[in-house]
Amino acid sequence: MDDYSSILLDGRSDCVDAARTLVLGCVGRLYLITQKLEPELYNHAEIYDHLSALVASNRNTEIHIIAQDTRVAASQGHQLIHLAQKLPTYVQIRTTVTPAHRNFRESWLMADDSAYLRLRNPDRYEGYYEIDNKLECRSYLERFAEIWEASEPDQNTRRLSL
Numbered sequence: 001m002d003d004y005s006s007i008l009l010d011g012r013s014d015c016v017d018a019a020r021t022l023v024l025g026c027v028g029r030l031y032l033i034t035q036k037l038e039p040e041l042y043n044h045a046e047i048y049d050h051l052s053a054l055v056a057s058n059r060n061t062e063i064h065i066i067a068q069d070t071r072v073a074a075s076q077g078h079q080l081i082h083l084a085q086k087l088p089t090y091v092q093i094r095t096t097v098t099p100a101h102r103n104f105r106e107s108w109l110m111a112d113d114s115a116y117l118r119l120r121n122p123d124r125y126e127g128y129y130e131i132d133n134k135l136e137c138r139s140y141l142e143r144f145a146e147i148w149e150a151s152e153p154d155q156n157t158r159r160l161s162l
Contacts, residue, residue: 008128019109026051031065034122035067
């Protein structure tokens with residue numbers, strides 16, 4: 001058996017466990033491209049607390065999120081949106097603007113340049129993840145960077161000053 005073996009995800013509980021494993025294991029950089037911030041996967045106090053503590057303990061922390069549609073998540077008080085509003089220097093949420101990127105239908109999570117989760121069908125919770133595969137993770141990060149550069153700050157998640 002080789003060092004790189006994907007763990008298949010089939011169903012909501014598998015995906016929740018995988019996302020939690022990757023986020024809670026993150027020590028510096030987290031990148032997420034998502035359809036609607038999948039609240040089942042990412043809207044948890046445990047994730048919020050870990051990422052808040054990570055920023056407090058590591059000033060080089062970088063959390064970049066690309067979300068296709070944040071309207072529902074913003075109206076329901078999503079934890080990642082609160083985090084981005086509280087710590088905008090470290091946590092940024094952007095949205096896609098080009099037609100090619102708007103048609104991206106998968107969900108990816110990359111942590112610390114080595115772990116990744118790929119949901120090919122986020123609505124059905126089907127995909128896979130790996131804890132330690134820098135080579136594969138690098139290819140996802142390169143694609144993420146391309147989409148990030150072509151995206152813009154998400155207006156639904158900005159903090160309003162009064």
